[in-house]
Amino acid sequence: MTTLKHSVLSLAIGLFSAMFIGGCAADAGLPEETTAEGASESGNAKKGDYGYEMKDLRLISGEAAPAAEAVTPDGRVAPEEVMRQANAKIPALRACYAEALKKEPGLGGKVIVRMHVEKDGSVSSSRVSGGSIGDAALGSCLAKELGAMTLPAATKGTLEVIYPIELDPADLAKSAPSGA
Numbered sequence: 001m002t003t004l005k006h007s008v009l010s011l012a013i014g015l016f017s018a019m020f021i022g023g024c025a026a027d028a029g030l031p032e033e034t035t036a037e038g039a040s041e042s043g044n045a046k047k048g049d050y051g052y053e054m055k056d057l058r059l060i061s062g063e064a065a066p067a068a069e070a071v072t073p074d075g076r077v078a079p080e081e082v083m084r085q086a087n088a089k090i091p092a093l094r095a096c097y098a099e100a101l102k103k104e105p106g107l108g109g110k111v112i113v114r115m116h117v118e119k120d121g122s123v124s125s126s127r128v129s130g131g132s133i134g135d136a137a138l139g140s141c142l143a144k145e146l147g148a149m150t151l152p153a154a155t156k157g158t159l160e161v162i163y164p165i166e167l168d169p170a171d172l173a174k175s176a177p178s179g180a
Contacts, residue, residue: 048116049157052079056166057086059094060174075155077117082161085149096141097167108168109133113143117159121151133167
């Protein structure tokens with residue numbers, strides 16, 4: 001019986017160790033290639049020390065970002081702060097989308113913007129890294145507007161943010177956030 005207890009305990013410790021060691025690359029839900037240790041997409045792209053894959057951003061008045069400190073106790077920019085900053089950009093993002101809809105009514109889908117944020121909070125790069133919309137001008141405008149964010153300085157290191165933006169023409173007809 002004692003041997004069985006030790007075997008179960010050893011198995012539990014082994015599983016915990018494997019999860020802990022293996023889980024380090026999945027920082028805040030990002031795929032391994034977006035962490036500092038992972039491989040970059042092009043071989044020379046900047047990599048963050050930590051990162052976030054944000055939930056889809058809709059261009060309508062929506063929920064406010066949850067309350068939290070802008071920087072976590074361990075020195076990272078809080079994901080809630082990234083959400084607050086992105087929500088503040090919704091009027092500019094709506095303008096980008098409205099311009100694209102003038103050329104192609106009914107244009108909808110998703111654009112994924114990847115940003116690299118330096119320790120001082122400045123966004124050093126912001127680019128489209130995927131999505132279902134092939135409108136380069138729209139993607140460029142969205143990436144430029146999100147890239148204009150300035151996040152608080154963080155001691156943890158550089159931050160990689162993946163922000164999917166969900167685009168639906170009906171969203172522009174819905175009540176706009178203040179300032180739009």
